[in-house]
Each structure stands twice: as C-alpha cells, then as structure tokens.
Amino acid sequence: MGFEKFGRKSFTAITKTAKFVDLLTEGKIEGTVCKDCGAKFFPPRADCAKCFSKNMDWFEMPKKGKLETFTTAYYAPLGFEADPPYTMGVVDFGSGLKLFARVAKEIKPEEVKVGMDVSTRPLKYDDGQLSFEVIKA
Numbered sequence: 001m002g003f004e005k006f007g008r009k010s011f012t013a014i015t016k017t018a019k020f021v022d023l024l025t026e027g028k029i030e031g032t033v034c035k036d037c038g039a040k041f042f043p044p045r046a047d048c049a050k051c052f053s054k055n056m057d058w059f060e061m062p063k064k065g066k067l068e069t070f071t072t073a074y075y076a077p078l079g080f081e082a083d084p085p086y087t088m089g090v091v092d093f094g095s096g097l098k099l100f101a102r103v104a105k106e107i108k109p110e111e112v113k114v115g116m117d118v119s120t121r122p123l124k125y126d127d128g129q130l131s132f133e134v135i136k137a
C-alpha cells in the first residue's frame with residue numbers, strides 16, 4: 001500500500017517510511033528506532049537524525065501517555081471543511097517520544113485536559129483514508 005492512503009488529505013504518495021501505512025492497516029502505530037544509537041522517532045524517519053545512520057528498525061509506540069497540550073479547531077482549511085469542531089493534541093510518552101494527532105470525536109472538547117491519561121488507536125475514515133487518533137487511556 002502506498003503512502004497516499006495516509007491522512008485526511010495526503011500530498012505524498014512515495015516515502016521511504018510507507019511501511020507505516022501497512023502497519024496502520026494491521027492496527028499498529030509504529031515509529032522508527034536507530035539500530036546504532038537507539039534514538040526513537042515519531043513520525044517515523046528513514047534515517048537517524050541523531051547519528052545519521054540508515055540502519056533503522058520499527059517499534060510499536062507505547063500504549064499509554066499523557067496529553068501535553070491541545071487545541072480545538074472551529075474552522076478548518078480547504079479539504080477539511082466538514083470536520084470542525086475537532087481537537088488536536090500532543091501526547092507525551094516520556095523519553096522525548098511524542099505524537100501529534102486528532103483527539104477522538106467521542107471525547108468532547110470540554111473533557112480534554114492537559115495531563116490526562118491517553119492512548120492512541122489507528123483510524124479509518126469513511127473514504128478509506130487511514131490515520132491515528134488520541135483516545136482515553
């Protein structure tokens with residue numbers, strides 16, 4: 001599967017980390033880890049930004065994190081007009097590992113709090129596009 005299946009609107013069809021989308025279809029949200037220095041990246045990187053190695057592997061993101069910050073959008077850019085309101089947040093898993101995603105619609109904006117325990121799950125939109133979202137832990 002190509003990377004064009006990722007995200008609400010995808011502008012990139014080819015990337016060295018396209019396996020990310022295949023993993024999403026298997027229900028896995030994975031980042032990459034450098035086999036040489038151990039640095040972990042999310043979104044996944046094809047090459048290590050710390051030691052510049054190309055010797056990378058995949059790892060499954062942790063299941064539990066804390067919501068570091070969030071914002072709710074009441075207006076959306078072209079292509080996303082039907083989506084607002086929606087909340088986006090940054091999940092901190094510790095050790096510098098973070099993830100940015102939309103917060104699941106089932107969590108009302110007024111329920112979202114900085115520091116709350118959260119998890120993530122893969123998401124498939126009605127049009128077949130794939131992504132991932134923040135859910136309650």
Ligand SMILES: [Zn+2]
Nearest residue numbers: 034037048051
């Ligand atoms: Zn490295």
